């Protein structure tokens with residue numbers, strides 16, 4: 001499904017980018033443009049990002065360089 005309609009970014013694309021090392025909304029915005037136009041996708045994109053990180057690394061195994069980028073729970 002499309003998460004960001006303005007930039008035509010799907011949840012699959014976000015998951016792929018997280019698998020390639022992206023770990024924050026700032027990085028998603030810089031790389032894919034997510035949230036850079038109308039901003040309506042930001043909350044859903046954050047949820048997909050969080051779930052992708054959880055799936056990849058588990059709650060206790062997120063790489064240190066990503067810890068500071070994660071939103072407060």
Ligand code: FES
Nearest residue numbers: 004006037038041
């Ligand atoms: Fe993502 Fe508009 S839907 S910026």
